[in-house]
Amino acid sequence: MSALPTSAGPGAARAAGTGAPITLTAAQRGMQQRSTAAPPLLQVDGLRKRYGSAEVLRGLSFQLQPQETLALIGPSGSGKSTCLRCINLLEKPDEGRVVLDGEVIGQRGEAVPGKPPRWMTDRQLAPQRRHMGMVFQHFHLWPHLTVRENVALAPLRAQGLDRRTAESLADAMLDKVQMAHKARAYPECLSGGQQQRVAIARALAQRPKLMLFDEPTSALDPELVGEVLGVIRALAREGTAMLLVTHEIRFAREVADRVVFMDGGVIVEQGPARALIDAPRTPRLAQFLRQMPDAAPVAACTQEPC
Amino acid sequence: MSGPLLQRFADVMPLLLAGARTAVLIALGAALLAAMLGTALALLRTFSRSRGVLLAIAAFTEWQRNVPGVAHLFILYFGLPAIGIKLAPVLAAIVGLGLVGAASVGDILANALRTLPAGQREAALATGLAPWQAIRHVLLPQALRLAWPGFGNSACQLLKDTSIASAIAAPEIMFFARNLVTSTFDTTLIYLAVLVLYAAMLVPLGAGFVWVERRWRRASSAP
Numbered sequence: 001m002s003a004l005p006t007s008a009g010p011g012a013a014r015a016a017g018t019g020a021p022i023t024l025t026a027a028q029r030g031m032q033q034r035s036t037a038a039p040p041l042l043q044v045d046g047l048r049k050r051y052g053s054a055e056v057l058r059g060l061s062f063q064l065q066p067q068e069t070l071a072l073i074g075p076s077g078s079g080k081s082t083c084l085r086c087i088n089l090l091e092k093p094d095e096g097r098v099v100l101d102g103e104v105i106g107q108r109g110e111a112v113p114g115k116p117p118r119w120m121t122d123r124q125l126a127p128q129r130r131h132m133g134m135v136f137q138h139f140h141l142w143p144h145l146t147v148r149e150n151v152a153l154a155p156l157r158a159q160g161l162d163r164r165t166a167e168s169l170a171d172a173m174l175d176k177v178q179m180a181h182k183a184r185a186y187p188e189c190l191s192g193g194q195q196q197r198v199a200i201a202r203a204l205a206q207r208p209k210l211m212l213f214d215e216p217t218s219a220l221d222p223e224l225v226g227e228v229l230g231v232i233r234a235l236a237r238e239g240t241a242m243l244l245v246t247h248e249i250r251f252a253r254e255v256a257d258r259v260v261f262m263d264g265g266v267i268v269e270q271g272p273a274r275a276l277i278d279a280p281r282t283p284r285l286a287q288f289l290r291q292m293p294d295a296a297p298v299a300a301c302t303q304e305p306c
Numbered sequence: 307m308s309g310p311l312l313q314r315f316a317d318v319m320p321l322l323l324a325g326a327r328t329a330v331l332i333a334l335g336a337a338l339l340a341a342m343l344g345t346a347l348a349l350l351r352t353f354s355r356s357r358g359v360l361l362a363i364a365a366f367t368e369w370q371r372n373v374p375g376v377a378h379l380f381i382l383y384f385g386l387p388a389i390g391i392k393l394a395p396v397l398a399a400i401v402g403l404g405l406v407g408a409a410s411v412g413d414i415l416a417n418a419l420r421t422l423p424a425g426q427r428e429a430a431l432a433t434g435l436a437p438w439q440a441i442r443h444v445l446l447p448q449a450l451r452l453a454w455p456g457f458g459n460s461a462c463q464l465l466k467d468t469s470i471a472s473a474i475a476a477p478e479i480m481f482f483a484r485n486l487v488t489s490t491f492d493t494t495l496i497y498l499a500v501l502v503l504y505a506a507m508l509v510p511l512g513a514g515f516v517w518v519e520r521r522w523r524r525a526s527s528a529p
Contacts, residue, residue, distance in 0.1 A: 130434030154433035
């Protein structure tokens with residue numbers, strides 16, 4: 001897959017300065033189609049992010065195919081979460097570009113090489129963020145709303161559905177994560193695992209093109225991890241496109257199609273999940289896998305203890 | 307002043323009650339102004355990145371906090387006519403007390419907004435809500451619950467402070483009380499009646515705030 005041209009086409013030039021999303025021209029999409037079977041759903045190009053003197057992302061590029069589950073693994077501080085937050089622009093990268101389904105996310109005007117991109121405001125970003133559902137480590141449910149209201153808020157306000165449609169969508173999504181029976185409860189009354197499942201339903205109710213999971217089980221008590229992983233596994237089987245930042249190596253191996261291993265803000269190794277975890281090619285990944293407690297019995301793990 | 311105690315009490319009450327009506331009117335008007343302007347100040351303080359705006363709000367808040375309310379009323383009532391603006395006493399009281407209230411509401415609400423975890427806003431933006439929708443549906447309702455006890459105090463303070471409007475001849479409780487005292491000399495009874503009247507308004511007001519707070523708490527902890 002060749003890199004996309006850095007100078008955008010005439011369509012982008014027209015959009016320059018207006019805040020309108022930049023859409024790749026048909027010709028550019030055609031180029032993508034020739035080089036791979038299908039254009040990637042998500043393309044991340046050369047992301048760089050620096051906090052003060054610490055460079056957290058140092059030129060990160062990868063792709064995610066339609067219906068693919070991609071797991072992003074790596075040691076703490078390797079930039080996994082920052083990468084995820086740069087994709088829906090909760091963090092603004094210093095350099096680089098994110099393309100979702102042919103649409104450049106969040107950039108105004110043409111990218112000028114060597115200059116930081118000009119980012120849209122949060123208001124301008126809202127319609128694009130809708131297409132990416134995000135699940136946070138600490139759930140971030142809204143405590144003043146019931147479970148159903150949490151899930152129905154975005155459909156109601158961001159998608160402009162009427163109340164009845166939004167609520168029946170919310171109920172359908174809650175059903176999907178087996179939380180329909182708690183629709184009228186407040187988040188405070190739920191266990192961590194239940195809260196995270198509601199958070200997944202909330203993201204699904206956006207009817208997103210891509211789901212972003214930011215360590216969805218890291219804040220859970222061990223006995224609650226399984227129920228959340230079960231929901232994610234079911235989504236993977238349905239062919240939901242997912243980018244999953246996780247420390248659950250065994251789960252990544254089982255559920256993900258591909259795994260990207262990051263360390264120090266760069267991708268060290270990537271490949272098919274099982275091959276990469278069972279037979280790491282780089283010493284760094286091998287060492288990382290040895291340190292992960294749940295990765296050890298990987299070879300023996302054919303059942304689904306999760 | 308002579309006659310049976312109850313009779314004397316009954317004689318002064320109609321005027322004092324008329325004063326109470328004015329006091330409530332002033333308090334309601336000022337509370338409305340304080341709520342609207344205070345919310346705007348709190349949002350600007352929380353989300354504006356302009357140094358000038360932040361400085362102006364800080365200056366306004368400090369000013370309101372450090373100058374006695376009665377001085378404000380005097381400026382509005384006796385000072386503004388110098389530049390051609392004449393306010394009726396009740397209106398001057400509403401504006402003056404409303405500005406004092408706005409500073410305190412703005413302060414309380416801004417602090418409540420600040421204590422909300424950043425993830426609350428991020429989660430709202432991530433679902434595709436626009437920033438103002440995040441404020442309207444996610445941040446403000448939570449901040450309101452946190453700020454509620456403080457608002458209760460402010461509301462009670464505001465209602466008590468209507469008494470200083472008598473200084474600019476707004477016909478509220480203290481204004482009539484003083485008039486009655488000078489005409490009847492029944493000082494003790496009249497001021498006792500005033501105390502009872504204020505308490506009769508303030509105790510239910512405070513209880514109302516507590517009641518709303520309890521309802522919220524019960525709602526969010528119901529199974």
